Amino acid sequence: MTVNLAPADLPKEGGRFDLPIALGILVASDQLPTSKIAQHEFIGELALSGELRSVKGVLPATLAADSVERCLVVPHHNGDQAALVGKGAHKSAQTLLEVCADMCGQAQLGLYRTEHHQADVSVLRDLQDIIGQQQGKRALEIAAAGNHNLLFLGPPGTGKTMLASRLRDLLPEMSDDEAMETASVASLTQQEINQYNWKQRPFRSPHHSSSMAALVGGGSVPRPGEISLAHNGLLFLDEMPEFERKVLDSLREPLESGEIIISRVAGKTRFPARFQLVGALNPSPTGYYEGNQARANPQIILRYLNRLSGPLLDRFDMSLEIPLLPKGMLAEGGDRGETTQVVKQRVKQARQLMLSRNHKSNALLGSREIEKYCPLRREDAEFLETALHRLGLSIRAYHRIIKVARTIADLEGNEQIEKKHLSEALGYRAMDRLLKQLTAQAV
Template identity: 45%
Template structure:
């Protein structure tokens, strides 16, 4: 009997800090105590560990057992420490040589029969473990996540007794081998499936090329949701590092790894009754919300005016910073939230609106009151506001074969497939990354001034347009970023008046609000 130390890791947001499980077994009045700021599930490990050891045919020491989870100031929750505690007790009881635990991190929940069950957050822990140069014992059920590591470093354990036999060198455990992952485009539909709405399709192309946020404004049934669902088909696949980060977020959320989703951009579409903690993250133990689940992907908010205002306003800071900080009394967690926001709303509470206020059954005051559910600062953070009107002529021409030789932008976007437009997006993004190291939406004001310089006449034109629509300085910078993306799609080195005019044309809701105020 004596002291044994086993390594494991806690879970704090995307971080996986190292935890030392120090187990001391000495002669004395039999007792089993866990110290080091354990939560309820960790304290309950005493009964799970004792029963699992005994049902595995191993000897549970009749002694005074003290388990210290160090560092003590770090909150510990969950059953992920069960395996480490059990192995620490067995090592301190001389069941096997403690030296076999050196450089080995142990994770897993123990069932009463000694089986090792899967845990959440395995991938972030494995990434930190590999960075530290350690090996790991993980549940066999987490093999999919371990397969994302290019260098095998995780042993797959299915039961406590198999882990003991491995440490005694009786029966070595298998190493999780790297998975053969291939990218397969998702069947999210083709943008050519949408009849008409050429301006909205053009806006989607610009949004995909520059990572801009989009708001679709139009009556019910005009294709707003269908358009939003097809944005992902225009975007290039995730890079390996981005895909690994998305997989780590899914691991924290408890979602099983799906090889068929490898390098596909997340698409999250929460219901409009979603609460603020569910959207941005929260809980007494901070958990990722929908905006983190949409990291490197798309967050689609339909029926925007039905979403509570305070819920929408909780997105204002993450939209600017690309991350969300969840602070609680016991701990603070930072989650990534670099998503692309796509919204949709009806311009009138009655649903009847054809671009003319007189076409609506609601009065201008009723429409203003309806649209005021979305705050101005939130709308100010959306780059493209696109009108999606009813287009009866589009249905009349639905059976016609499109003319792909047409020269104007709207006709091209109305006829070309997602695959063809995705190539244009990739070319525009490559140009942006080569020029400034980031996409246009993420340009800082000093860098924007450098890459989106205007001549005097064009600058005066843009300032006059801002004054007419009563837009903020933030909207000025966002309009410049959109104009820069339009120029990149046309492979133009300088922003010109047509680029600015097209960028200003995507302010549909601002124009509508001004009309309502003057009516």
């Protein structure tokens, strides 16, 4: 017996073809009628006992079945996923015999009708959990409002990771289309999806030892990497200089295009990769830049920081130093600032203003859109050009500063970008100032 899985040049793997192959054999041997099967699509792995086992990739399979208006039959344990994104009525079965009985009209499989589960997006991490670091919290607010890439710089134990983990809770939940797209990508690498928090934006934090294939995707049969699993959400890279430079540089193109293309002999695979990047690093190999703990000269520190290429650093709209807390602040409790809910409300209002004007986030504005939506008064433009010349920044950095200033103005509900907005945006260029200072000291 020969089973033809066409097209032949498309790689096949896993057991998801078991159920359709078994049904095809039964039809070919006249044990099942063809009329009803022709109206269905099937996916599932078969155990030797005839039990259907869950498989990966049910969400994109459901969307594909909807596009051709066919009913999809899935293993029982994948039924919730089919209901999550399916527009029509889809069926689930526990065994091959149940599927055969349904196809013969002897019994009916259970229907998983359209049932969009309510998102249970609860705030688990509050900004008030962090003592002090008000400027860092302000940077999170701006980054959340404008979808800006953010880089934290500071010694160990200052709260860089804690701050980064709070950013997701400031972002609005995903729309239905965003959630479906993100869940479809995730279903290619995992068999179960959290159906109650499926609208919460993903937060991925790969280890610095991750390979290029793990980060951007790859394999003989291409699989999505961390950047695609972070689609419509956040990618947090802690200890960035510890990543291989070529791995970090592989992020440059997806950060601009919002997708990654993996080329293999058999063809090209395209995965979505529109994510917000948050990075964190120590200012030197020892973790400190100044003081008795630094123990490194400017040349060594500069060599360490240069593991991050200039073009990659240009992709960060904001970079901010997170300093050690003043002595005694932890014991006293310090200033905990506003709650996440209060800040999130301001972010929501700013995003509504931004989307009504741009129809996209400020971070995604192109050069012509910047001219249209971010006009500067002459004196403000001259102020910015002087600051750029002093810091030695690129044209890309110039545009990013203006976009951050646009977001700051939106948070105030101000249509015109003013000098104070530009000044604050320039304050989030800590990496540029540090590299300039180290370069001068190393000469």
